[in-house]
Structure formats: C-alpha cells, structure tokens
Amino acid sequence: MNPEYAGGSLSGAFVALVRRDLLLAFRRRTELLFPVIFLLVVISLFPLGIGPSPQLLARIAPGVIWIAALLATVISLDALFRSDFEDGTLEQFVISGHPLTLIALAKIATHWLVAGLPIVLLSPLLALWMNLSTDSLSVMVVTLALGTPILSLIGSIGVGLTISLKRGGQLLSLLVFPLYVPILIIATAAVMAASDGLPYTQFLGLLTAGLITSVTLAPFAAAAALKISLS
Amino acid sequence: MNTNIAVKDKPRKNALVMFIHKLGSPPWFYEFTGKLIPWLWLVFAVLAAWALYLGLVKGPADYLQGESVRIIYLHVPAAWMSMLIYSSMAVMAFIALVWRIRMVEILAMCSAPIGAAFTIVTLTAGSLWGRPTWGTYWVWDARLTSELVLLFLYLGVIGLYNAIDEPRKAARAACLLAIVGAVNLPIIHYSVKWWNTLHQGSSVSLLGGSSIDASILWPMLIMAFAVKFYYAANLLTRARVRLLEQDLRKGWVKDLIREQRT
Amino acid sequence: MSHLPFIWAAYSIGAIVLLWCAFAPLVRKKSAIRDIRRLIQLEEPARDADT
Numbered sequence: 001m002n003p004e005y006a007g008g009s010l011s012g013a014f015v016a017l018v019r020r021d022l023l024l025a026f027r028r029r030t031e032l033l034f035p036v037i038f039l040l041v042v043i044s045l046f047p048l049g050i051g052p053s054p055q056l057l058a059r060i061a062p063g064v065i066w067i068a069a070l071l072a073t074v075i076s077l078d079a080l081f082r083s084d085f086e087d088g089t090l091e092q093f094v095i096s097g098h099p100l101t102l103i104a105l106a107k108i109a110t111h112w113l114v115a116g117l118p119i120v121l122l123s124p125l126l127a128l129w130m131n132l133s134t135d136s137l138s139v140m141v142v143t144l145a146l147g148t149p150i151l152s153l154i155g156s157i158g159v160g161l162t163i164s165l166k167r168g169g170q171l172l173s174l175l176v177f178p179l180y181v182p183i184l185i186i187a188t189a190a191v192m193a194a195s196d197g198l199p200y201t202q203f204l205g206l207l208t209a210g211l212i213t214s215v216t217l218a219p220f221a222a223a224a225a226l227k228i229s230l231s
Numbered sequence: 232m233n234t235n236i237a238v239k240d241k242p243r244k245n246a247l248v249m250f251i252h253k254l255g256s257p258p259w260f261y262e263f264t265g266k267l268i269p270w271l272w273l274v275f276a277v278l279a280a281w282a283l284y285l286g287l288v289k290g291p292a293d294y295l296q297g298e299s300v301r302i303i304y305l306h307v308p309a310a311w312m313s314m315l316i317y318s319s320m321a322v323m324a325f326i327a328l329v330w331r332i333r334m335v336e337i338l339a340m341c342s343a344p345i346g347a348a349f350t351i352v353t354l355t356a357g358s359l360w361g362r363p364t365w366g367t368y369w370v371w372d373a374r375l376t377s378e379l380v381l382l383f384l385y386l387g388v389i390g391l392y393n394a395i396d397e398p399r400k401a402a403r404a405a406c407l408l409a410i411v412g413a414v415n416l417p418i419i420h421y422s423v424k425w426w427n428t429l430h431q432g433s434s435v436s437l438l439g440g441s442s443i444d445a446s447i448l449w450p451m452l453i454m455a456f457a458v459k460f461y462y463a464a465n466l467l468t469r470a471r472v473r474l475l476e477q478d479l480r481k482g483w484v485k486d487l488i489r490e491q492r493t
Numbered sequence: 494m495s496h497l498p499f500i501w502a503a504y505s506i507g508a509i510v511l512l513w514c515a516f517a518p519l520v521r522k523k524s525a526i527r528d529i530r531r532l533i534q535l536e537e538p539a540r541d542a543d544t
Contacts, residue, residue, distance in 0.1 A: 157411055161404050165394050175387040175408060178380045179415050182422035189429060221411055228403045298496040302503045309507070348514040352507045359503040363496045461511070469518045475525040479532065488529045 013098050017106035018113075024083075025114045031079075035072045035115050036122060042068045043126050054131045061130035062140065062191035063184075068126070069119050069144060070151065070180055076115040077155040077176075078162075078169040080107055081226070085163050094230055100223035108149075108156045108219065116148035136194035139204075143187040146207040153218035154179050160225025183210065255334045257474050258483040264467040271464035278457030286450030299363045303447065306356040308455040309349045310374065313381060316346035316462060320388075321413030324406035334470075336402035337477075339409065340392050341469035345462055347385035353378050373427040377420050384412040398477055 025032060046064050047057060084090040093103045123144050127137050158176040162168030190203035253259045286304040323339035326332065357375050358368050369375070388405045395401035443451075478484045 158408075161391060161408055162394075167394075171387075171390050171394055174383065174390055178383040178387065178412070178419065181380055182415070182418045185422045185426045189426070221407070225404070225407055228400060228407060231400055231403075299499055301500050305503055305507045344517075345514060348510050352510050355506045355510075356503040359499045359506075363499050461515070465515055465518070468515075468522075472518045472522045472525060475522065475529065479525070479529060484529055485533055488526060489533060491526075 010098075010102060014102055014106050017103060018110050021107060021110035022113065025110065032114060032118075035076045036118050038075060039068050039072050039119060039122060039126065042071060043129055046130070057129075058131040058133060058195070061127065061132040062136070062188040062195075064130060065123065065126050065132070065140065066143075066147075066184055066188050066191075069148060070177070070184065072119060073115060073148065073151040073155060074173050074176060075169075077111065077152070077159050078172060080111045080156060080159050081163050082168075085230075090163075090226065091230055094227065100226060101219045104156060104160070104222040104226065105215075105219040108152050108222070111156070112149050112152040116152050119148055120144045132191075133195045135197070136191050139194035139200055140191050142204060143190050143207060146204065146211050147183050147187045150183055150207070150211050150214045151180065153214040153222075156222040157218055157225055160222045160229060162229075163226070164229040183207070186210070255332055257334070257478055257481075258487070260334060261471055261474055261483075261487070264471055268464050268467050271460050271467070275457050275460035275464060278453055278460065282450045282454035282457055285453065286447070297363070299360055300447065302356050302360040304450050304454050306353060306360055307451055308458045309352040309356060310378065311455055312458050312462060313346055313350040313353050313378060315459075316342050316349060317381065317384070317409075317413065317416065320346060321409050324409040324413075328403060328406050328410070333399065336399065336406065337470050337473050338466065339406055340388075340402050341466055341473055342462075343385055343388045343392070343405075343409075344469070345465050347382060347389060349458075350378055350382040350385060354382065371427070373424040376427065377423045380419055380423065381416070384416070388412070 043064065046060070050056060050060075081090060084093070094100055120141060123141050124137060127140055132140060155172075155176050158172050158179075159168075161175065162172050165171065186203050186206050190200045190207070193200040193203065254263070282304060287301055320339050320342040323335050323342065327335040327339055354375060357378070361370050361372075361375075362368050388409050391408055392401050392405035395404055475484060
C-alpha cells in the first residue's frame, strides 16, 4: 500500500465503491428492470411452450426457475465492468493503490444487489406461476439467496477475462455455464427434496460452503483476469 | 564465482536443467521436436494397430453386450485422454502464468483442440455404444454428461484464446480460464455423478459395473497407452506451427525456411 | 439388431476426428511457410535473384 496515500482504509474504499456503483446504477433506473422483466418473460414462456398442466409445471419448477436465474445473471454480468472499462476508470482502478481484489469484490457486491437480489425477491411470484408447492417455496428462496451471490462471484471471473472483447458477452455464457453446473444441480436438488418431504439441509450446507469458498477465491481470480485483460 | 564448482559437483543435473532451458528457446525447440515427432507417430501407430488387432480381430464379444463392447477400445481411452489432456493443459497453464514462459503458454494452448477432439470422440463413441446397449442414442449418464461439460470447458478455452488478438495476452487469459476450469472440474464431476444417481436410482453405466475380462482389458490398456503418443506427436506438431506463425518475421524462422529451400 | 453398423460408425467417426486433428496443423504449416517465403521474397529481392 502506498504510504503517501492519505485516503481512507480498505473498508472505506469498499463502501465508497459500492456506493458509487449503486448510485450509477440507480441513475438508470429503467435498466435495473431489465433482468426482472427478462425473468418474468422467460418463466412465462414455459407454460406457453409446455402446456399449463399444474403437475408438469410443479415438477419442472425448480429447474426452470434456477435456469432462468442463471440466464438473467449472465445477461447482466457484462454490465458489471463494461462501462468502467470503456471510459478508462477500470484502468485507473488497476493502477491505484488499492488492491484490485477488493475492487472486484465491491463490484461483485453491487452486481448482486442490483441483479441477484431482485431474482431472490421475485422468486415467490415465479414459484407461484410454476405452481411450486408452498413447502418448497422457502427452500427455493434460500437456495436463490445463497446461490445468486455465487453466480455473481464466479461470473465475474468470466467477465474479467472477456471484458476487453467487443463481443465478450456472447463468449461469456460459454465460459461461465459449465462452472455453474454444480450450483444448479445442488440448488435444484434441495428444492426437489423439500417438495418431496425429504431432508434438504445438507444441500443448503453445500451451497453455503460454496458461497464461502467463492467469496474468498473468486475475487482473486477476477482481479487476475482484469489485470490480464487490461495489460 | 562458483560456476566451476557447480559443474564439477552435479554434471547430470546441469545437463537436464540445460535441456529444459533449451526447450524454451523457439529455434532449438523447433529443431529438436522436428526430429522427435516421426518417432512418436511410429510408436503410436504400432501400439494402436496392435491394440486394435487384439481387440477387434482376436478378442471375444461380451456375453452380455454382444459385439458392441468392442467400442470400449475407442471410448475409454478417448475418455481418459480427454481428462488427462485437460489436467496437463491446466498444469502447463499454471506454469505459464506463474513463470511467464512463452513455450509453455504455446504448449498449453495447443493442447486444447486435441483435448476437445478426444472429448468429441468419447461422446460419439459413447452415444453409438449406448444405442444397441440401452436403445437410445443419448443417455444422460454420469460419464457422458461430464464429458459434455468438459467439452464446453475446452470450447471456452479455445474460444477465448482465439478471441483476443495479442497472442501472449490471449494465452494468459485462456490459461487463467483453464486453471479456473480445472479447479471446478472435480466439483463438476462429483455433482454430475451424484445427480445421475439421484435421478435414476441405481447408477447406470455402459460398463455395467462388472469387472472387465482380461482379454478385453489388455487391448484397452494398450490403446490407452498408444494414444498418449498421439497426443505428444500432435501437440508438438501444433506447437511448431504456432511458433512459425508467431515468429513469422523473426530471423530464426527466415533462416530456417531459406535453408529448407536450398 | 446387429451391432456391427454401430461399431463401424463409432470407429469411423473416431478415425475421421483424430485424422482431421492430426492433419489440420499441417495444412496451416504449409500456408505459414508460404507466408514466410513471400516475406523473404519481399524483403530480399537481391538474394532471390541469385537463386
């Protein structure tokens, strides 16, 4: 750390960055709604495509809702760093005194607040549309609450790698979906176990472990990716 | 200066270290591998022919599965290769990123298409094996599903490497991706394997879980060994071409091509 | 159902993929050498005149 830097502490920088990004995000309030609208549209396509049979919808509900969450996250991920990359702010962050890992973590936190949290809040409505049983509803919300931050964290590594590409967004999905497979499997297993009345807490434990691991490791990888992209 | 003492004490270690160092130099690498590659192809051809003869001609059909078990000599070695190549790619990627060695970057990146090819072979052979065995061309069993995800990981590395213009930056980015994929691979494997048992009750596998007879095991192992030489030969070939393309304007390349002419 | 067509198909596809994988770099090598020769010709016309 630069000893001449008279600015604030690490946590101060973190908070300041989150505040700044949230402020920027809220300036374009309509853009905040895009992931929400996307989710609603995609979920409603399923009954339209498969037929409204309540039993069928209930069976596929956990998978469908989680896949829609994956898609919505990937779509919103590119925006995570892109505008800062394009106007050179990201470069300034890299050469500033602050550790890039912290900056990455701050941006990921903002992304989750802006894109992941709405998914969690919207999920009861989606569960209703997909006729998901009420006993599994709370489990669904918890898996999304635990899982969407992991999606943001792992996704940020992909974003860091593709940020310097013009069509980075398209490549991003290919890069990131294989990494999402375990989360999808565990989360949907939890919800399905809950709707069958079977024990599900072990899956939530796995998700929590995954969240803790991602929070500690992913920002480093994302920072390394950004350094490579900006080199 | 203690170089004299070093040479006297451990001449063999110095020779090996020097050899590895020399491989880092493109012209020396090009020259050395040029001589090595034909031998690698020869060993592969001999071993593969032997394995196929033992398996397809001399070997018996499985009493349960019939003739189609012969696909095992293609499917299993290809599957093992697809995973071995990813591991070797990830190790090379790590070395390349940490020590910034250009030759290792190139070797890591050239491994990716070969690994993808083996993954495709695994998937198609597995699919065609499944049709007579289970009745459908595609089954979401643990191995095939894992291989499919592995293919996506390979395609991601290849895609990212080809998307970035500057070669060394592209290699570094793709190497980081390869490492991230490698860290996730065990997690993906286990979750897919477990997902498979979850949704089908008993774990279904092409090999049926029974122990493999020796007359089937041996050709399979020989083929698995042979295919490693294919990988080595193909990898070095691709690395040499990549060197030519990247060092197009450099002196050593021009001298080399001029010499080839005369 | 005869298993033979499946065995043939599996090995044929395997052979095609692995042969293509083995030969693709050689094609690129030819065009790379062509480019290098062109580069040599452009930059050293004098030397070229000798041969």
